[in-house]
Amino acid sequence: MAELLVIAGQRGGELLMSSLEAITAARGVKQAGDTLAVAIIAADPQAYVGALSAEGVDEVIAIKATDDFQPDLIEAAIMALAGARKPALIVTAHGVDAWSFAPAAAVKLDCGLATDVQALRREDGELVVTRAGYAEKVLVDVDFPGKQTVLLTIRTNVFQPASGSSAPKVTEMVPPTADIATTHEGWKSPADAGGIDISGAEFILSIGRGVGDESNVEQFLQLAGSMGATLGCSRPIADSGWLPKARQVGQSGQLAASCKLYIAMGVSGSVQHQWGMKHVENIVAVNTDPEASIFSIARYGIVGDMFEIAEELENHF
Amino acid sequence: MKIMVAVKQVAFLDDEFEIRDDGRDVGEDFFEKDLNEFDHFSVEQAMLIKEAAGGDAEVVIVIVGDEDADDALRTALAKGADRGIRVWDDALAEADGIAVAKVLAKLVEREKPDMVFTGAQSADFGSAVTGMALAGFLGWPHAAVVSNLDYASGARTATLRRELEGGLEEIMTIRCPAVLSIQLGINQPRYASLRGIKQAKQKPVDELSLDDLGLSAAEVAPASRVRRMYAPERGKAELITGSAAEQAARLAEIIKELRGM
Amino acid sequence: MTGVARKQQMVSLNAASAVISRIITSNDAYAALGAYAHADASMQPALEKIALASARLRLIMASAPFAPPSLLDRLAQAADLQLALRLAKNPSTPPEGLRRLLRGAPTEPVRCLIAAHPQADAAILSGLSQDGAIRVRRAVSGNSQTPATVIRLLAQEDDAQIARNVASAPQADTQTLHRLWATADAWVRAEVAAHPNCSPNILAKAETSADPLIRRKCAANPALVPEVLQRLLVDPDDRVRAAAVRNPVVSGERLDQAGDPSASVRRLFARRSRLSPHLLARLTADPDVWVRRWIARNPDVPTRLLEQLARDTSMDVRRGVARNPACPAYLVDVLAADAEAWVRAGVALRPDATESVIAQLLDDTDRDVLSALGRNPRTPHANLVAIARHPDKDVRRSVAFNDAAPPDALIVLLEDDYPLNRALAAGCPGLRLWQIERFLDDPEPQVRFAAAARLARATLTLEPEWRS
Numbered sequence A: 001m002a003e004l005l006v007i008a009g010q011r012g013g014e015l016l017m018s019s020l021e022a023i024t025a026a027r028g029v030k031q032a033g034d035t036l037a038v039a040i041i042a043a044d045p046q047a048y049v050g051a052l053s054a055e056g057v058d059e060v061i062a063i064k065a066t067d068d069f070q071p072d073l074i075e076a077a078i079m080a081l082a083g084a085r086k087p088a089l090i091v092t093a094h095g096v097d098a099w100s101f102a103p104a105a106a107v108k109l110d111c112g113l114a115t116d117v118q119a120l121r122r123e124d125g126e127l128v129v130t131r132a133g134y135a136e137k138v139l140v141d142v143d144f145p146g147k148q149t150v151l152l153t154i155r156t157n158v159f160q161p162a163s164g165s166s167a168p169k170v171t172e173m174v175p176p177t178a179d180i181a182t183t184h185e186g187w188k189s190p191a192d193a194g195g196i197d198i199s200g201a202e203f204i205l206s207i208g209r210g211v212g213d214e215s216n217v218e219q220f221l222q223l224a225g226s227m228g229a230t231l232g233c234s235r236p237i238a239d240s241g242w243l244p245k246a247r248q249v250g251q252s253g254q255l256a257a258s259c260k261l262y263i264a265m266g267v268s269g270s271v272q273h274q275w276g277m278k279h280v281e282n283i284v285a286v287n288t289d290p291e292a293s294i295f296s297i298a299r300y301g302i303v304g305d306m307f308e309i310a311e312e313l314e315n316h317f
Numbered sequence B: 001m002k003i004m005v006a007v008k009q010v011a012f013l014d015d016e017f018e019i020r021d022d023g024r025d026v027g028e029d030f031f032e033k034d035l036n037e038f039d040h041f042s043v044e045q046a047m048l049i050k051e052a053a054g055g056d057a058e059v060v061i062v063i064v065g066d067e068d069a070d071d072a073l074r075t076a077l078a079k080g081a082d083r084g085i086r087v088w089d090d091a092l093a094e095a096d097g098i099a100v101a102k103v104l105a106k107l108v109e110r111e112k113p114d115m116v117f118t119g120a121q122s123a124d125f126g127s128a129v130t131g132m133a134l135a136g137f138l139g140w141p142h143a144a145v146v147s148n149l150d151y152a153s154g155a156r157t158a159t160l161r162r163e164l165e166g167g168l169e170e171i172m173t174i175r176c177p178a179v180l181s182i183q184l185g186i187n188q189p190r191y192a193s194l195r196g197i198k199q200a201k202q203k204p205v206d207e208l209s210l211d212d213l214g215l216s217a218a219e220v221a222p223a224s225r226v227r228r229m230y231a232p233e234r235g236k237a238e239l240i241t242g243s244a245a246e247q248a249a250r251l252a253e254i255i256k257e258l259r260g261m
Numbered sequence C: 001m002t003g004v005a006r007k008q009q010m011v012s013l014n015a016a017s018a019v020i021s022r023i024i025t026s027n028d029a030y031a032a033l034g035a036y037a038h039a040d041a042s043m044q045p046a047l048e049k050i051a052l053a054s055a056r057l058r059l060i061m062a063s064a065p066f067a068p069p070s071l072l073d074r075l076a077q078a079a080d081l082q083l084a085l086r087l088a089k090n091p092s093t094p095p096e097g098l099r100r101l102l103r104g105a106p107t108e109p110v111r112c113l114i115a116a117h118p119q120a121d122a123a124i125l126s127g128l129s130q131d132g133a134i135r136v137r138r139a140v141s142g143n144s145q146t147p148a149t150v151i152r153l154l155a156q157e158d159d160a161q162i163a164r165n166v167a168s169a170p171q172a173d174t175q176t177l178h179r180l181w182a183t184a185d186a187w188v189r190a191e192v193a194a195h196p197n198c199s200p201n202i203l204a205k206a207e208t209s210a211d212p213l214i215r216r217k218c219a220a221n222p223a224l225v226p227e228v229l230q231r232l233l234v235d236p237d238d239r240v241r242a243a244a245v246r247n248p249v250v251s252g253e254r255l256d257q258a259g260d261p262s263a264s265v266r267r268l269f270a271r272r273s274r275l276s277p278h279l280l281a282r283l284t285a286d287p288d289v290w291v292r293r294w295i296a297r298n299p300d301v302p303t304r305l306l307e308q309l310a311r312d313t314s315m316d317v318r319r320g321v322a323r324n325p326a327c328p329a330y331l332v333d334v335l336a337a338d339a340e341a342w343v344r345a346g347v348a349l350r351p352d353a354t355e356s357v358i359a360q361l362l363d364d365t366d367r368d369v370l371s372a373l374g375r376n377p378r379t380p381h382a383n384l385v386a387i388a389r390h391p392d393k394d395v396r397r398s399v400a401f402n403d404a405a406p407p408d409a410l411i412v413l414l415e416d417d418y419p420l421n422r423a424l425a426a427g428c429p430g431l432r433l434w435q436i437e438r439f440l441d442d443p444e445p446q447v448r449f450a451a452a453a454r455l456a457r458a459t460l461t462l463e464p465e466w467r468s
Helices: A018-027 A045-052 A071-085 A096-109 A214-227 A235-239 A271-277 A293-297 A306-314 B037-052 B067-077 B097-111 B130-138 B194-200 B244-258 C003-026 C029-036 C044-051 C055-063 C069-076 C081-089 C095-103 C108-115 C122-128 C134-142 C148-154 C160-167 C174-183 C186-194 C200-207 C212-219 C226-232 C238-246 C263-269 C277-284 C289-297 C303-310 C315-323 C329-336 C341-348 C355-361 C367-374 C381-388 C393-401 C407-414 C419-426 C433-441 C445-460
Strands: A003-007 A035-042 A059-064 A089-093 A112-117 A119-123 A126-133 A138-143 A150-154 A169-173 A182-188 A203-207 A230-233 A261-265 A282-287 A300-303 B002-007 B009-013 B031-035 B058-064 B083-087 B115-119 B142-150 B157-163 B169-175 B179-182 B205-208 B225-230
Touching: A003 A018, A003 A071, A018 A035, A018 A045, A018 A089, A018 A150, A035 A045, A035 A071, A045 A059, A045 A169, A071 A096, A071 A169, A089 A096, A096 A112, A096 A150, A096 B097, A096 B130, A096 B142, A096 B157, A112 A126, A203 A214, A214 A230, A214 A306, A214 C289, A214 C315, A230 A235, A235 C393, A261 A306, A261 B244, A271 A293, A282 A293, A282 A306, A282 B244, A300 B244, A306 B244, B002 B037, B002 B067, B002 B097, B002 B130, B009 B067, B031 B037, B031 B067, B037 B058, B037 B067, B037 B115, B037 B179, B058 B067, B058 B097, B067 B083, B067 B194, B067 B205, B083 B097, B097 B130, B115 B130, B130 B142, B130 B179, B142 B169, B244 C186, C003 C029, C003 C044, C003 C433, C003 C445, C029 C044, C029 C055, C029 C069, C029 C445, C044 C069, C055 C069, C055 C081, C069 C081, C069 C095, C081 C095, C081 C108, C095 C108, C095 C122, C108 C122, C108 C134, C122 C134, C122 C148, C134 C148, C134 C160, C148 C160, C148 C174, C160 C174, C160 C186, C174 C186, C174 C200, C186 C200, C186 C212, C200 C212, C200 C226, C212 C226, C212 C238, C226 C238, C238 C263, C263 C277, C263 C289, C277 C289, C277 C303, C289 C303, C289 C315, C303 C315, C303 C329, C315 C329, C315 C341, C329 C341, C329 C355, C341 C355, C341 C367, C355 C367, C367 C381, C367 C393, C381 C393, C381 C407, C393 C407, C393 C419, C407 C419, C407 C433, C419 C433, C419 C445, C433 C445
Parallel strands: A003 A035, A003 A089, A035 A059, A059 A169, A089 A150, A112 A150, A203 A230, A203 A261, A261 A282, A282 A300, B002 B058, B002 B115, B058 B083, B083 B205, B115 B179, B142 B179
Antiparallel strands: A119 A126, A126 A138, A138 B225, A182 B169, B009 B031, B142 B157, B157 B169
């Protein structure tokens, strides 16, 4: 009989959907007799009870305070809940908010901690979780010997959001007193930079040395245009004056900060270039050299001629 | 006025590597080591504050690591920081962010800085733990993933922006002293000049042990233990094969799916 | 050999051994690697010892494409699994090294890498085509060095990937292609239709195929006779016509004067050479901006039309004119004053930019303009020194790409904070050797490598200024 506790989150009064993924993760290691409670801090916490009443949720703890993100308050709430309930497991999404509060809460509780967890299970009754290491090149199984409580932050977009419904008990909790050191002042939306905006682009088609000659560059500008992508390039292309420096991705250049899809054609993938794009979730590498280092960070690889692929690709847009 | 910047030496793995015989790490021949990418930004932020104060601020770089980590420490010093502290003990061989934060907390007690910076995460394990765990030990105000900072040397509050999911930023004020973890792109990190690199070799670096800090091995126990390490099943790119026409057709599908076209 | 020449060579050899001795004393792996390929054979063992001193260094060197082939061959002599993987991947590993790896009975991943290696020769590839592992045979079928006899044998395998590789292998012969056409799927048949060795018989079928993919690939075949291509030029499918327009078998003058109803096809017209004056004029006035962007870069466009394009409202069209080698001096002058920096940068790159144009552009503050001037051999030396001191590291670096850069400017770059700028400067021919020597102590490995390579090479090729 153990208690599992999920810390849900909201931002500006909207439930963070990753909270539902955290519920799924916790439910995966819930054993017979365990209870699963979900806590939410908000100005109107009752408003979230419906969305949080997913299958397997036994209790929703509503903490009426503020919609502002205050790490000090969340940590105090976790301390109070842990003190009263001694949960075996506390789970929250590995979002930017958790980056602020989870490690601080873990040291105050002197509990086990693993962040950015991709999988969790029991091995001979012991909790074992998996996370990545060495820039995603390895996986690591970690355990928590001697820890009564373990706090986990769960990688987002790995677990399905919890669905189904339940009729959980709803507990109202008075917010704990906390020394609040931060004040919310407002929001800033991503800048809508005019002209060439590598850092704001969600879809980048990038070309490297493989393009060979200035006269070939135009074809890729045209392809990027028809696909709705922003054209980027590696350093040698900008150094040659074939494309403006504003299009250069990499250490000497721009960071593809908002990019979701990055297609690298004829880019070998130097360390300098990777600096600007290796974090992108969906990287497609097109290169004649199957051993080009760009393939080591790509999700999809095409061993082939960038011109042939580009010509063929034009037929689809 | 003093700013402490905690940095880390990170390891980059070769494309091909072998797991150590005990199955809990990679063999040490397969690594390249360097200063954590995020730390270039946190060191730069400290230097900008120092320079804005007309140099009237001390920037102290601290690192937990063996002799090898000296390179990363000197790389940070070469950018103009004043001095360094390196802490090592064999008991720290399996230290995680929590254990390192415990050591850093002792250093903060000794040095009494007005502000502490760390990188938002490390480029190798990406735990994003050390800085905020340090704040937890100290009971200091803290904010993670800081993408913009308005702070004058010695001020009682700072205004910052946290970078959230989807490029949205939250503006907040925070009481100082504080621990802030610094995001990539907050500034344009400088490159150390050749002169700076030469000077860094002469800069004072305190080498401390756990004893020196009054810590026992038990006090720096990690909050988790590595059971095993292994290469993921799908570590490499999924290859799209076929003729160019087939490959492009599949790529077009992927693009349309991911772009919702 | 004259007395002077002999004396000069003596000096040079002394200097060479002095440099190599210095590198050996420094015990630096990257400097040793840089010097290795250019060093006297008697010096190589000592350099090799430094470059391969530790297990980590051996792994690094085995995967470095800039490592000299002889050193890689040396590593192949005693390669364990990890070294073998790196050597088999390294494009600089010579055929002898690959053969050495094969003699060590390598694992399947290593054999796959060797089968795909650009330096694998016919003998290696023939051997691997008999390999028991299908992945290895597939890699052989995809290697452009694989000889016709091996391709023919592999074509008999019932494997989709091999069929695709064979259909596009340059050495595939008519008979092999014929068999593939008869047996394989539409994707493979399309590749066959595009192959220059494919028989007229198959081309005739491909030309009238109901599948536009096969007609399109057929239209791209460089061995097509003009009559067939003329028919494909009026194909109802845009993409087939586009492929036909690209095919140089029909010369530009004989392309349809009217252009094409599809803008994407007209864009390809605009890229062709030797178009008729009438068609050039039509394309210059095309409503599609991409057609005008392409035509602006076409060197066949007469001055009169370029003038029209130089006034285009699209900045990218004007940039095209600025980059057109046929752009006359008076238009270059006009474009040098363009409101858009990217157009001015195009002018600044021109090797024929006049003194007055360069002088005018030197007042520019745009970094693309200044970088273009940095690499332009016509930019005055004093200005290159100023560009090498520019606050932007990317602007400063441009001077390293300028063949006419004076030592004064390169020395500035050798002190650059950005390591890449120093490494590129250390490799520049404009520098005196004594100026490079101290970069053997640079903190960055790539700079030490570049400096050592340059020094060792220069001392061996009798560069007379070594003692200056």
